[in-house]
Amino acid sequence: MTPVSKRLAVVVLVGAACLAWNARTDDDVVVAQTRKPIMATRIYTGADGLSHAQEIELNLAANGAGGVSEMIKATGVQFRRTAPGTFSDWHVGPRRQFVITLSGRGEIEVAGGRKVVLEPGHIELIEDTTGKGHTTRAVGTEDRISIAIPLADQTLGGALR
Numbered sequence: 715m716t717p718v719s720k721r722l723a724v725v726v727l728v729g730a731a732c733l734a735w736n737a738r739t740d741d742d743v744v745v746a747q748t749r750k751p752i753m754a755t756r757i758y759t760g761a762d763g764l765s766h767a768q769e770i771e772l773n774l775a776a777n778g779a780g781g782v783s784e785m786i787k788a789t790g791v792q793f794r795r796t797a798p799g800t801f802s803d804w805h806v807g808p809r810r811q812f813v814i815t816l817s818g819r820g821e822i823e824v825a826g827g828r829k830v831v832l833e834p835g836h837i838e839l840i841e842d843t844t845g846k847g848h849t850t851r852a853v854g855t856e857d858r859i860s861i862a863i864p865l866a867d868q869t870l871g872g873a874l875r
Contacts, residue, residue: 749780754837755830757807757822759845764825765806770839787866788812794860796820796852806847807840810865814838818858823849832858 752772760766774781796818820832825846832838842848852858 752837754812754839755822756839756841757824757830757848758841759806759843760825762825763845765842765845765848767822767824767828767830772837789864789866792862792864794858794862796858796860798852798854798856798858800852802850804847804849806845807843809840809843811840812837812863812865813840814861814863816859816861818852818856819854820850820852820858820860823851832860 752774754770754772756768756770757765758768772783774783798818815832815834815836817834822830822832822838824830824842830838
């Protein structure tokens with residue numbers, strides 16, 4: 715290989731690296747502009763006295779690189795470990811609370827046999843404190859670790875859409 719062809723090969727490689735880097739940067743900008751909303755599954759008692767599930771979006775105000783919700787008043791935090799196969803038959807929520815799955819898997823069943831899959835990062839808003847309630851099951855091969863955050867007041871203000 716001649717010195718000229720070596721320099722040409724280096725220039726081509728550097729140019730290709732610059733183009734690849736620039737393309738990755740453009741993708742990062744697109745991803746930042748099209749972030750998925752933060753969703754929660756609201757479990758609530760309908761007029762029929764049965765529990766139902768509804769997907770709701772957390773309302774985030776822009777703050778630089780992301781977004782932040784309004785502050786939601788809570789009364790405490792409780793962690794729970796549930797062994798695989800554990801089943802809680804029809805029951806209502808003990809109080810209005812957020813429950814977030816940290817690890818493991820579970821499912822909630824509501825009226826009509828609808829099942830809500832609970833995976834790590836899944837947020838539930840439990841509001842079915844009356845009526846028939848829902849069932850809860852830990853599925854998979856590992857313990858389900860979750861965190862419950864009881865809500866202090868009856869309104870969530872503008873935190874939800």
